Amino acid sequence: MYGLVNKAIEQMVCDRFGEETWQKIKSKAEIEVNAFTSMEAYPDDVTHRLVKAASHVLDLPSADIMRAFGEFWVKFTSEGGYGELMEMSGDTLPEFLQNLDQLHARVGVSFPQLQPPSFESEQIDEETLTLDYHSHREGLAPMVVGLIEGLGERFNTSVEVTQRASKDEGSDCDRFEVRYKRN
Ligand code: 1MF
DSSP states (O other), X not given: OBHHHHHHHHHHHHHHHOHHHHHHHHHHTTOOOSSOOTTSBOOHHHHHHHHHHHHHHHXXXXXXXXXXXXXXXXXXXXXXXXXXXXXXXXXXXXXXXXXXXXXXXXXXXXXXXOOOOEEEEEEEETXXXXXXXXXXXXXXXXXXXXXXXXXXXXXXXXXXXXXXEXXXXXXXXXXXXXXXXXX
């Protein structure tokens, strides 16, 4: 994934636990580089190693870290140079989710090494939608829960996310049910 993702992990850890903890995590993950470069594509393994090492050092389940990271990513990108991209992608939670593929298509024009996921949402009733998440990558479903929660905060909307199908359990994609209400 692009270094931007690893930089966001670094930022989240440093904000919450400080620089020293980040150094521990980096060393545990056997990361040799001093600093990640946003626009360089790194092997996915680097990101996975960071999450695993953080789980070990912080004594938290990997899924909790990925979920917190998803939430953090929404703020990080909105405030860190991608605010316009985020604003273009919708004014409400359901609208934003509808436009996610378009958002990734925009990023992919400039950054061809992007391997964008694909999201398909279906409105069930006024307060419920389902979201199918297709990715080239494995094991990121907990991050998607956090991303939806982060979008809930962005749009002042309470969300309750339940995973309804899982690629780990043989489904062709992960599926989430999202119950939401604007505050
Ligand atoms: O392939 C990638 O490197 C990649 C990186 C980040 C693909 C997708 C994403 C974003 N996505 C991460 C989790 C899913 C990964 C997967 O299943 O394969 C989160 C998508 C998302 C969901 C809900 C709300 C907002 C979301 O993201 C908004 C977004 C997405 C991408 C970027 C910014 C905001 C982005 C911008 C520039 C990038 C990389 C990603 O690369 C750079 C950065 C700086 C200079 C040059 C290139």
